[in-house]
Amino acid sequence: MAIRNLRYDGDPILRKVSKEVKEITPRIEELIDDMVETMHMENGVGLAGPQVGVLKRIFVVDVGDGPIEFINPVIIEKSGEQIGGEGCLSLPNKIAKVKRPNHVICEAYNRKMEKFTIEGEELLARAICHEYDHLDGILYKDIAEGPVMNVDDYED
Ligand code: ZN
Numbered sequence: 001m002a003i004r005n006l007r008y009d010g011d012p013i014l015r016k017v018s019k020e021v022k023e024i025t026p027r028i029e030e031l032i033d034d035m036v037e038t039m040h041m042e043n044g045v046g047l048a049g050p051q052v053g054v055l056k057r058i059f060v061v062d063v064g065d066g067p068i069e070f071i072n073p074v075i076i077e078k079s080g081e082q083i084g085g086e087g088c089l090s091l092p093n094k095i096a097k098v099k100r101p102n103h104v105i106c107e108a109y110n111r112k113m114e115k116f117t118i119e120g121e122e123l124l125a126r127a128i129c130h131e132y133d134h135l136d137g138i139l140y141k142d143i144a145e146g147p148v149m150n151v152d153d154y155e156d
């Protein structure tokens with residue numbers, strides 16, 4: 001496993017649409033392992049392929065219950081609403097208020113290419129929506145309710 005270099009806001013790769021994963025190769029498995037390690041090292045709640053320079057529909061999320069790996073995810077249901085501070089490893093030390101659904105249902109594949117369904121509420125719903133947006137080239141600042149601020153200046 002290895003730590004991957006992060007891509008930061010302004011890098012054109014963050015604005016591209018990622019491609020579906022057709023098959024799991026040893027390289028893909030290594031990528032996912034590295035993404036989990038990189039997310040944990042950076043104290044992130046999630047990390048998507050484009051953020052490490054790989055335009056594949058893969059993201060990892062860990063809201064404190066261990067990492068979850070999403071391959072070719074589709075959000076099939078969104079409901080409710082939450083507004084709260086959101087950050088991104090590609091915009092270090094920044095935060096903005098972002099409105100997200102409070103509840104999502106997401107279908108994705110694991111690394112054995114088995115389909116699974118996951119329900120997320122609150123932080124997990126937020127993280128799934130945030131990471132999913134990365135796969136379509138969207139950053140939270142595009143949809144923020146307020147200005148992007150330095151973390152130190154932000155008040156909830
Ligand atoms: Zn992000």
